[in-house]
């Protein structure tokens with residue numbers, strides 16, 4: 001393994017899911033739903049397979065049906081206009097979208113500002129692209145994690161090329177506000193920066209609203225917006241994602257994507273096009289279901305003695321374990337399966353400044369209600 005990658009080891013998600021299987025624990029670690037997405041959408045994939053739609057290499061930019069559906073989705077939910085032929089690229093999940101964007105847009109030595117704690121693939125992809133990551137730490141304050149705009153501004157140097165944003169934010173559940181996003185936009189315009197914004201949790205917002213960064217003045221032409229079907233349609237194994245951006249940026253990202261995967265899963269693309277056109281009632285029901293689960297798990301964790309940072313979005317809740325007399329989230333998560341049969345993820349893995357994340361632990365609530373209830377009852381036995 002080369003020096004760019006040795007520091008990253010095995011992802012925490014693989015480690016913790018393996019631990020859950022080995023110990024027969026309830027897995028609230030890795031974020032994936034335990035109920036598959038809509039049957040009609042799974043049937044649409046079967047129909048596409050049977051009809052021979054996408055069984056051979058689909059077009060590099062993605063099938064036209066999906067590219068059109070992505071542009072309809074951006075118009076319907078946000079009033080953003082994109083050209084399906086030149087301003088959309090289908091990718092193998094948001095993971096490839098982020099990787100291809102960084103590989104395409106960074107020169108070796110370019111600095112990338114990312115919100116810490118960050119999703120674990122960001123650091124590895126910045127490293128693979130030869131970039132230097134510059135974390136700006138979201139700090140817990142009065143029950144929520146917030147972005148310090150002065151720290152963000154101070155992090156920009158002449159070598160900064162790009163801001164890698166994520167809202168709603170994994171793992172903290174923070175949804176950046178209109179004012180915060182406006183400040184990011186102003187900074188990007190003033191300092192002539194690109195922004196790659198990971199909005200995979202765009203439909204999982206319980207408080208406030210999701211506002212795409214690309215909708216701010218001056219941002220459309222400098223923003224690569226990333227999303228995917230995994231979270232919105234509870235189909236994380238399908239690995240269909242996309243970007244929307246200017247023709248220049250889409251062309252650049254496609255240059256990298258063509259040598260990573262060339263194209264992405266054909267039949268699934270047709271089914272995801274149908275999914276994006278589901279009525280508003282689908283998106284509302286998804287959000288309300290997860291809101292109830294967030295409330296259930298947050299209340300249960302509080303009763304079990306954790307300090308809870310109730311998330312405004314995503315399907316993760318971050319907790320502080322110090323009220324339980326614990327200080328090391330790593331040790332706590334490694335011992336938790338033996339102690340009570342539950343798996344969680346230590347937030348420290350999402351930090352460069354590991355000490356900042358040490359006493360924090362993330363639980364996923366995208367699970368069946370009976371599973372969450374059982375997990376809570378087990379966790380209450382900790383004290």
Ligand code: PMP
Pocket residue numbers: 031092093094095096119166170198200227228229230236239240241
């Ligand atoms: N970005 C964030 C913030 C995530 O939490 C995840 C995890 N699903 C991804 C990207 C990866 O998305 P995908 O499965 O579509 O590659």
Ligand code: GLN
Pocket residue numbers: 011013014029030031032170
């Ligand atoms: N996004 C999910 C999480 O944060 C899982 C991603 C993964 O397994 N790579 O838990």
